[in-house]
Amino acid sequence: MTEPDRPIRVLLADDETMIRHGVRLILRHAEGIEVVAEAPDGRRAVELAAVHHPDVALVDIRMPVCDGLAAIAPLLALDPAPRVVMLTTFGDDDNVVRALREGAAGFLLKDEGPQELISAVRAAAAGDAVLSPGVTGAVISRMLRAGDAYDAGGGALADERLARLTGRERDVLAALGDGLSNQEIAARLGIGTGTVKTHVGAILEKTGSTSRVQAALLAHRTGLAS
Helix, strand or coil, X not given: CCXXXXXXXXXXXXXXXXXXXXXXXXXXXXXXXXXXXXXXXXXXXXXXXXXXCCCEEEXXXXXXXXXXXXXXXXXXXXXXXXXXXXXXXXXXXXXXXXHHHHCCCEEEECCCCHHHHHHHHHHHHCCCCEECHHHHHHHHHHHHHCCCCCCCCCHHHHHHHHCCCCHHHHHHHHHHHCCCCHHHHXXXXXXXXXXXXXXXXHHHHHHCCCCHHHHHHHHHHCCCCC
């Protein structure tokens, strides 16, 4: 987590110059965020991260020389290590699952809006998981089919964690299991998005989940979501 009196230092790694340029422009106008380095591939990203000590590394999954997946481990081996957020597109779910298993803090769709990008950087720097709702549902399906152990527990342990939630929190958890965004959950339940955010935070804390994906998997393990 970053110190409160200095900007969040960000490294960008993407082989597409236009993508890096667009992300840099967005973050340049965000208060408390500073882009300290840019790299066209994973190998260069690791080299620059060792010099500039970013708090957050935004890393494209698909790059030449060394792709984003191969760069995760060496980035996390640095001291201090940045929080690694993968940049991805629809249809790349297998690689997203691999990135999460490798220790990435989460993933962000390249076509997310400016505010979502800024929020993702701040969340990662604060130690939170970053997960684009638009891909979460597909990733959950892949993990369930593979019997993935990335969730917050199964069997009696999962039921015990579920028992800690209020009725409304269970409703929100079920919606998370369906891969819905906060806005979609709000529409389904007839509540405000701010209220949804509060419920999601409480769910993560009470169940010991570190991300929306873990919480969603818990919903499936306990039968809240089909």
